[in-house]
Amino acid sequence: MKNEQFIRNDQFNFIKRQVLQLVNGHATVNDQQVIGAIESLSIEKTVDLFAGVTAAQRNLLNQIVNVVDKETAEQYLVEIEAYIIPFKELSEQKLQKLFPKVKKMKLPKESLNYNRMSFFSYDDFGTKKRYMVVPTRKGMIGLTGTFDETKTKQICAICNRLTPVCMFMTKTKGNIAGTYTKKGNYICRDTEDCNHHLLSLEKVYDFVDNVK
Ligand SMILES: [Zn+2]
Numbered sequence: 321m322k323n324e325q326f327i328r329n330d331q332f333n334f335i336k337r338q339v340l341q342l343v344n345g346h347a348t349v350n351d352q353q354v355i356g357a358i359e360s361l362s363i364e365k366t367v368d369l370f371a372g373v374t375a376a377q378r379n380l381l382n383q384i385v386n387v388v389d390k391e392t393a394e395q396y397l398v399e400i401e402a403y404i405i406p407f408k409e410l411s412e413q414k415l416q417k418l419f420p421k422v423k424k425m426k427l428p429k430e431s432l433n434y435n436r437m438s439f440f441s442y443d444d445f446g447t448k449k450r451y452m453v454v455p456t457r458k459g460m461i462g463l464t465g466t467f468d469e470t471k472t473k474q475i476c477a478i479c480n481r482l483t484p485v486c487m488f489m490t491k492t493k494g495n496i497a498g499t500y501t502k503k504g505n506y507i508c509r510d511t512e513d514c515n516h517h518l519l520s521l522e523k524v525y526d527f528v529d530n531v532k
Pocket residue numbers: 476477478479480481483507508513514515
């Protein structure tokens with residue numbers, strides 16, 4: 321029987337961070353009581369991610385306490401990865417609908433891992449444009465903007481890490497006809513890396529609210 325997928329990519333990233341903290345705890349703490357406290361906290365934080373879990377899902381999440389080192393961490397992550405809800409696969413037709421003003425939308429040539437995606441992003445280096453398919457509270461939308469690479473690292477608005485970023489700028493119609501407002505945000509240059517580290521979908525929603 322196929323696994324019932326219930327973990328979003330951002331939730332998987334969050335759990336992964338808990339897992340890494342557990343590995344780190346086991347490597348640096350000797351006190352069994354402290355380890356016990358770290359373990360309970362990991363379970364609590366992980367289960368809290370979900371509005372409601374079934375007994376089987378809770379059972380699966382609870383297995384995080386089996387993580388003691390890199391190897392057990394890897395085993396646990398492989399196991400829960402099977403429960404990830406993949407990003408809805410995109411076709412060129414679907415992209416075209418999301419970006420009606422663009423003449424011909426193309427999918428990137430490299431294969432995409434839809435399991436580890438909260439948003440889709442494609443850079444056209446020729447025109448310095450970034451095309452994003454991002455979730456909002458009202459559903460998926462297409463977002464186009466220009467990107468300018470910066471020389472310094474900055475905090476990414478989506479994953480909140482200090483990373484090599486680009487300034488993503490959108491142009492929206494102003495209140496007066498014929499006027500435009502430009503809105504920008506620093507986001508990771510490497511969007512795959514960003515997708516692998518963002519911890520909350522709320523941050524994606526906020527990012528969209530800021531640039532739209
Ligand atoms: Zn990022």
